[in-house]
Amino acid sequence: MNSLKKYIKKRFPSFFSLFRSGYLLYNNSKRIKNFYKTNYKKNALLTYITVPFIKDSFVHTNYFEAKSWAKILSELGYNIDVVNYEYNSELDLSKYDIICGFGNVFQKYFEGSYNKKIKTIYYGTGMHVCHQNHATLQRIKNVYDHKGIWLGKSARFVEKTWTHQTSLVDGIIALGNDKCADSFKKYYEGKVLAVPAPFYHIHNAEELINQRSVEANKNFLWFGSSGLIHKGLDLLLDYFSNNPDLTLHVCGPIDKEVDFVNVYRKELFENKNIITYGFLDINSETFVEILKKCSFVVFPSCSEGGSPSVLTVVGNGGLIPIISHETTVSTANEIWIEKLTYEGIEQSIKMAISLDGATIKKMQIDNYEFVKEHNSTSNYYNELKSAITSLVVGS
Numbered sequence: 220m221n222s223l224k225k226y227i228k229k230r231f232p233s234f235f236s237l238f239r240s241g242y243l244l245y246n247n248s249k250r251i252k253n254f255y256k257t258n259y260k261k262n263a264l265l266t267y268i269t270v271p272f273i274k275d276s277f278v279h280t281n282y283f284e285a286k287s288w289a290k291i292l293s294e295l296g297y298n299i300d301v302v303n304y305e306y307n308s309e310l311d312l313s314k315y316d317i318i319c320g321f322g323n324v325f326q327k328y329f330e331g332s333y334n335k336k337i338k339t340i341y342y343g344t345g346m347h348v349c350h351q352n353h354a355t356l357q358r359i360k361n362v363y364d365h366k367g368i369w370l371g372k373s374a375r376f377v378e379k380t381w382t383h384q385t386s387l388v389d390g391i392i393a394l395g396n397d398k399c400a401d402s403f404k405k406y407y408e409g410k411v412l413a414v415p416a417p418f419y420h421i422h423n424a425e426e427l428i429n430q431r432s433v434e435a436n437k438n439f440l441w442f443g444s445s446g447l448i449h450k451g452l453d454l455l456l457d458y459f460s461n462n463p464d465l466t467l468h469v470c471g472p473i474d475k476e477v478d479f480v481n482v483y484r485k486e487l488f489e490n491k492n493i494i495t496y497g498f499l500d501i502n503s504e505t506f507v508e509i510l511k512k513c514s515f516v517v518f519p520s521c522s523e524g525g526s527p528s529v530l531t532v533v534g535n536g537g538l539i540p541i542i543s544h545e546t547t548v549s550t551a552n553e554i555w556i557e558k559l560t561y562e563g564i565e566q567s568i569k570m571a572i573s574l575d576g577a578t579i580k581k582m583q584i585d586n587y588e589f590v591k592e593h594n595s596t597s598n599y600y601n602e603l604k605s606a607i608t609s610l611v612v613g614s
Contacts (some may be wrong), residue, residue, distance in 0.1 A: 225365025237347055250310065251301040255293050263297035264312070265289055266320035267342065269489075272301050280417050280527045281344070283596055284394075288319060288342070291604045295611060303608040312337065317611065318406050325384035339388040340610050345524035346395075346547065347385060347402040348377045354521035354545065358559065360365035362453055366482055371451075373479045375446035375522070375564045390610035392603070395525035395547030415549070419598035421501060424537040424587040427510050428580065436579055437464065437572065438513040440538060442528050443471045443520070447479050451543070451559060453520030458564045459493050465568070467517075468509050469495045487545070501531060510536030515571055517541040519556045519564060537587035539579065541567050549593070551585035 251272050272289070289299045297317065302310070304322025312318065312328050317338040328337060345351055355374040363369050377606040383393070386401060391411045393400040400413040425556040439459075443450040452469065459467040473480060473487065474497060480487060487495045499506045516538040518529050532538045533550060540546075541554040556567045574582070592598065 242466070249302075250306070250308070254289060254299045254301055257293060257298050259296045261297050261316040263298045263299055263313050263317045263319065264315045264324065265292065265299060265301045266304050266306065266322045266324040267301070269301050269303050271291045280419065281527045283417060283419075284344075284599070287600050287603055291600070291607050292317070292319065293609065294604070306359065308399075313321060319607075321384055322381065323379075325388070326381055329383040329387050338389075338611060339382045339384075340607065341388045341391045342356035343385070343391055343393040343399065343403055343524065346399050346405060346522045346545065348380045349406060350402045350529050351522040352376055352380075355446070358448050358451075358521050359412050361559075362448055365457075367413055368482060370476075370478050370482060373446060373448035373476050375449040392606045392610070393524070395523065396549045398544055399524055406608060410610065412609065414602045415594050415599060416527050416530060417592050417596045418527050418530035418534045418590070419501070420534055420591065420595065422507060422510070422535040424535055424591075427507070428537040428583050428587070430511055430574055431514065433576060435512055435514040436574075436576065438468065438567070439469065439515045439517045439541070440468045440509060440513040440532060440570075442532050443518065444528065445472055445475055447471070447473070447476050449521055451521070453479075454519050454559065454561060454564050455517060456493065458568065460486050460490055462568075463490070463492045465550075465572070466492045466494065468513060469493065470497070470499045470506075470509065472498045474498075501535065510538065513538055514583065515539045515554075516540050517556075517564075517568070518546055519543050519559050520546050521559055525594075530590055533586050534590040534594060537583035539571065539586060541571055550584065551589035552582050589608075 245392060251269055254272055265288050267285045268281060271285045293299050304320065306323055312331060313333055313335050315337055318324060318328060319340045319398050320342050355376055359371050361376050385407060390409055391407060393403055393411055393413050394416050395413060397413050400411045403411045441452055441455055455467055459465060473495060486493060516529055516532045520543055523546045527550045529540050529542060529546055529548050533540055540548060540550055543556045543559060544550055554567050554571055556563050
C-alpha cells in the first residue's frame with residue numbers, strides 16, 4: 220500500500236489527498252443525497268463520478284461536466300442525488316423522476332420491474348461501445364501483425380457494456396460532434412444530441428503562436444492518456460522513426476503501459492527526433508515550452524468523445540490538429556487522417572509540411588478562435604442545458 224500511495228502522490232498529486240482521505244473508496248459505495256439541499260417536488264439521480272461533489276477540483280474536464288449536469292438539473296427543478304457509475308449498493312429508484320448519466324443504475328432500473336415511469340437520459344462520453352471495442356481490438360491486432368506480440372493492455376476496451384442504457388433510454392447526449400452521435404444512431408432509434416466537449420483554457424495561445432519560430436513547422440505533439448495503441452502512438456513512433464528530419468514530442472502516462480514501452484523502447488528513447496516526456500501538468504512551464512515548439516498536434520485515435528486532449532492543445536496553443544475522424548473533434552480547419560495506417564499517417568503529415576508559414580499561422584489562429592468559442596466551458600454548459608431541456612421538457 221505504501222508503494223501505491225507514493226506512486227499516486229508522484230504521478231497524480233491532485234488525487235493524492237482524495238486517496239489519503241478515503242474519498243475514492245467512498246465514491247463507489249455511497250450516495251450523495253440532495254447535493255444542493257433544495258426542496259423541489261421532483262428528484263433526479265445523476266450516475267457518473269462523485270469526486271467533484273466531495274472536494275472541489277478540476278483535474279479532468281469530466282469534473283466540470285459532472286457539476287454542470289447537476290447544476291442544470293437543479294435549475295430545471297430537481298433535487299439532485301449523485302452516485303458513482305459503478306454504484307452497487309441497494310437503491311430504491313422509485314423516488315426519482317429522472318435518471319441521467321451512465322452505469323450500473325440503468326440496468327437496475329430496466330430490470331427492476333418498476334411501475335413508475337422514470338425519464339432516462341444516457342450521457343455518452345465516447346463513441347458507442349460497439350464501435351469502440353471493435354476499433355480498439357482491431358488496432359491491437361494491427362500491432363500484433365506488425366510486431367508479433369499482443370499488447371492488449373494498450374487498448375481502451377470497455378468490459379461493462381451496459382447495453383440497456385444505449386438501447387432503452389428516452390434520449391442520448393453524446394460528447395463530441397455528429398460523428399460521435401452517429402455511432403449511437405446505428406443502434407438506437409430515439410433522439411441523439413451532440414454536445415461539443417469542453418477544455419480548460421489556461422494559456423494565451425495568441426502569444427504562443429506569435430512566439431513560434433519556423434522550426435516549429437516540423438515539430439509535432441502527441442498529447443494523450445492511457446491506451447497508447449488505441450490513441451495511435453504506435454503508428455507515430457513507426458513513422459517518425461523513419462523520418463528523422465521531423466520531430467515528435469510525446470506527452471502522456473507512458474510508464475503506465477510497461478508492455479508497450481518494452482516493445483517500443485528504442486523508438487521512445489533512442490531516437491533523437493522523438494522526445495518522450497511522460498505525463499505533464501498543463502499548468503507547467505514545460506507544457507508551455509512544448510506548445511511553443513510545435514505547430515501541429517497529431518492524434519490518430521480510433522475512438523474518442525470529443526477528445527479534450529486535442530482541444531486542450533488547440534485551445535491553449537493554437538496547434539493545428541492532424542486527427543482521425545474518430546476523435547469526433549471539429550475545429551476551423553483540420554488535417555484528416557483518413558486511415559489508421561502508416562500510409563494514412565504519411566499522407567496527412569506530408570500535407571501538413573507542405574503548407575507555407577503564412578497559411579500555418581492563419582490556420583493556428585482560426586483554430587484557436589474556433590475552439591475558444593465553440594469548446595469553452597461556458598458554451599459546453601449552454602449546449603448541455605439546451606440538450607437536457609429538449610429531452611426533459613420537449614419529449
